[in-house]
Amino acid sequence: MRLKTLLVELNPAEPDREAISTAAESLRNGGLVAFPTETVYGLGADALNPEAVRRIFVAKGRPLDNPIIVHVGGPDDLKALTDDVPAEAARLMGQFWPGPLTLIFRKSGQLPREVTGGQDTVAVRMPRNTIALALVRALGRPIAAPSANLSGRPSPTTAGHVLHDMGGRIDIILDGGPVEVGIESTVLDLSQHPPVILRPGAVTREDLKPFIGAAVTAAGIASARRSPGTRYRHYSPRARVSLVEDGDRETMVRLAASHAGKGRRVGLLTRGPCHLQGDAKVIVRSMPQDLRGYARQMFASMRELDELGVDEMIIEGVEEQGMGAAIMDRLRRAASR
Numbered sequence: 001m002r003l004k005t006l007l008v009e010l011n012p013a014e015p016d017r018e019a020i021s022t023a024a025e026s027l028r029n030g031g032l033v034a035f036p037t038e039t040v041y042g043l044g045a046d047a048l049n050p051e052a053v054r055r056i057f058v059a060k061g062r063p064l065d066n067p068i069i070v071h072v073g074g075p076d077d078l079k080a081l082t083d084d085v086p087a088e089a090a091r092l093m094g095q096f097w098p099g100p101l102t103l104i105f106r107k108s109g110q111l112p113r114e115v116t117g118g119q120d121t122v123a124v125r126m127p128r129n130t131i132a133l134a135l136v137r138a139l140g141r142p143i144a145a146p147s148a149n150l151s152g153r154p155s156p157t158t159a160g161h162v163l164h165d166m167g168g169r170i171d172i173i174l175d176g177g178p179v180e181v182g183i184e185s186t187v188l189d190l191s192q193h194p195p196v197i198l199r200p201g202a203v204t205r206e207d208l209k210p211f212i213g214a215a216v217t218a219a220g221i222a223s224a225r226r227s228p229g230t231r232y233r234h235y236s237p238r239a240r241v242s243l244v245e246d247g248d249r250e251t252m253v254r255l256a257a258s259h260a261g262k263g264r265r266v267g268l269l270t271r272g273p274c275h276l277q278g279d280a281k282v283i284v285r286s287m288p289q290d291l292r293g294y295a296r297q298m299f300a301s302m303r304e305l306d307e308l309g310v311d312e313m314i315i316e317g318v319e320e321q322g323m324g325a326a327i328m329d330r331l332r333r334a335a336s337r
């Protein structure tokens, strides 16, 4: 079924109340509303309405066993979702909420199985974007929201990206401009001991250390305990991605020349000047040196090169500290087919 998707521009500093209440009304009626969060745009449905949540899976083409993060207006909203809030959760929420940290608890209550993918846990976060918070509060119920991209594609960091992937499939897009962080939240599983970082994100391992010690990362544990979402192909542009992990210039130039020699159109994402700049067969995009800047621009640059029709994308890796861990996680997934 093709819907008429309504695109509504909002001032993120002071979102128009009427627009927010129209969007909340749509959610109340089982509609799908995309909205900005500080990380990436989310595709929201009323988390307590199983039919609405099922529509998310259809719109995104998402595998049904991949659970969805529930967005709340504050720590008090947890009461309806879990009875088991460990002591470290209170400290983590005090420090990082609202913000890009998703916490996984043992679930309780009447959450539809579609939200949790049939697991006995629920992932929850309190976003800090004013539009996202206003929407959850206007609905008065938690909002289930994955990233608002077609499943497997780079996450959307502007309303334009959402329209590109979701136009005709969802009811409303709230446009709050480009997002602040550009990479998804950190997912921390507090239902196991010691806690496990299932997905590195904007809140770094170093940030978490004072609260949970040297957290285990998902890469170090058996696959059964990993986040279901990590099994699927992710963040991939249409073009084939080669990740040059150590950022070696000569390797990148050699790869680009070899692809171009075979008549392939090449896009290059580098972190500084590159002497292929000016070569008509290679499109070069220079990414910011600082990791936060890199993260903010990463998905948008992949989408831009796709739109320009490149066949091959060569991407320069970053150092794996701080935000760099999350960036490299996404780049490795984008490069694996």
Ligand code: TXA
Residues within 6 Å of the ligand: 037, 039, 040, 041, 042, 043, 066, 067, 068, 069, 100, 102, 104, 116, 119, 121, 122, 123, 145, 146, 147, 148, 183, 184, 185, 186, 187, 198, 199, 226, 227, 228, 229, 230
């Ligand atoms: O920043 C974000 O987290 C964005 C914004 C919209 O909030 N959302 C987002 O959602 O990235 P999504 O669906 O693209 O990624 C959610 C990740 C998936 O890897 C999923 O498997 C995992 O969280 N997840 C959700 N519920 C889980 C659970 N109960 N147990 C383990 N992993 C879970």
Ligand code: MG
Residues within 6 Å of the ligand: 146, 147, 155
């Ligand atoms: Mg996603």
